[in-house]
Amino acid sequence: MEQLNPSDLKAILHSKRANLYYLEHCRVMQKDGRVLYLTEAKNENQYWNIPIANTTVILLGTGTSITQAAMRMLCSAGVLVGFCGGGGTPLFAGSEVEWLTPQSEYRPTEYMQGWMSFWFDEAKRLDVAKQFQFARIEFIRKIWAKDKDLKDEGFYLDDQDIQQALNGFEKKISNMTKVGDLLLAEAQMTKQLYKVAATRCKLSFERNPEQGDLANDFLNHGNYLAYGLSATTLWVLGINHGFAVMHGKTRRGALVFDVADLVKDAVVLPWAFICAKEGMTEQEFRQQLLQKFTEYKCLDWMFEQVKLQACKSFPVVESE
Incomplete structure (x- = not known):
């Protein structure tokens, strides 16, 4: 499969991106050059694609995990990842979403x-x-x-x-x-x-x-x-x-x-x-x-x- 360059993944300006995901009870992973999330159904596992080049934020709620390979691809596309409580809100009063921001030294100063x-x-x-x-x-x-x-x-x-x-x-x-x-x-x-x-x-x-x-x-x-x-x-x-x-x-x-x-x-x-x-x-x-x-x-x-x-x-x- 043809590999995309990080510059290709950032072709869509963040202010124009359409997707913001809240996920729960799933595993986010990289497979065949794409970022997917896996849900475990009773009789089968289902994979769903995340179009990372058109995504701003992924909020990971209850029962989620993410692989290092998926995190690497998300960072390449400039996607922020946040761990949070159920329903996109903190589990406890006073706690905050922890943002995992891509490490890019080429953002404007x-x-x-x-x-x-x-x-x-x-x-x-x-x-x-x-x-x-x-x-x-x-x-x-x-x-x-x-x-x-x-x-x-x-x-x-x-x-x-x-x-x-x-x-x-x-x-x-x-x-x-x-x-x-x-x-x-x-x-x-x-x-x-x-x-x-x-x-x-x-x-x-x-x-x-x-x-x-x-x-x-x-x-x-x-x-x-x-x-x-x-x-x-x-x-x-x-x-x-x-x-x-x-x-x-x-x-x-x-x-x-x-x-x-x-x-x-x-x-x-x-x-x-x-x-x-x-x-x-x-x-x-x-x-x-x-x-x-x-x-x-x-x-x-x-x-x-x-x-x-x-x-x-x-x-x-x-x-x-």
Whole structure:
């Protein structure tokens, strides 16, 4: 079989890749120059191909293992691999996904240098955090205004409760002088949006990651898929996950959470409630969400916003 060069495997830009996998109860391996996952059925074993050149992230959940040969091929294609708990979420409160990032010394250095040019200045760091929040609101408006499926479920951007949540937060952002205050205001907006979604879907809801009801489980699951996209964005641009602008600076990987927030409320939040209302399975929810991630070009949006902030004081003319 003809062997592919690593450069061939990276021909599709990460921001344009369509696939994000969550796998459980299987073994990931390399066979005949391809990466496969093996599931053990009652009477036979089944192999399924993973198109690694068009994949951003693989999340390995409960009961999974991966071979060294498969990991080598995934690294060649620039695919991030994360070990996580069941359903794409941690097994225990406070634990984090462990990201296995490909070791490439040829990723751009300009974006990291641009990021560091402002990061040690507290005022500039706060300004970038604010810009991320403005972009977060912009993305909600952009998606909710045009998505027919959301409108069919009762999510109309011009509804009073939605406008109140978005406009109220937007007006507060510019006057914030501390990251802690920004976090509190952001949490308040998200809480209002939870109420909006629960009302539209006629669900009784209280946000608790360990509650065990469908809406909470789907929010957990969807958030971790968004973290996968975020981690990919930062790895490709060469920006260390530890240099957060909003979440705790002492929390390893906090920048992943900052960047994921750019799309979570716009995409994960409404679809977690809609799919919970319809009683979907976890797999059905995941397929629906991944379809929306692609349709809304969420990865493109993350790349665009991170590049914009990294290049503000340090112009970069570098493709991903």
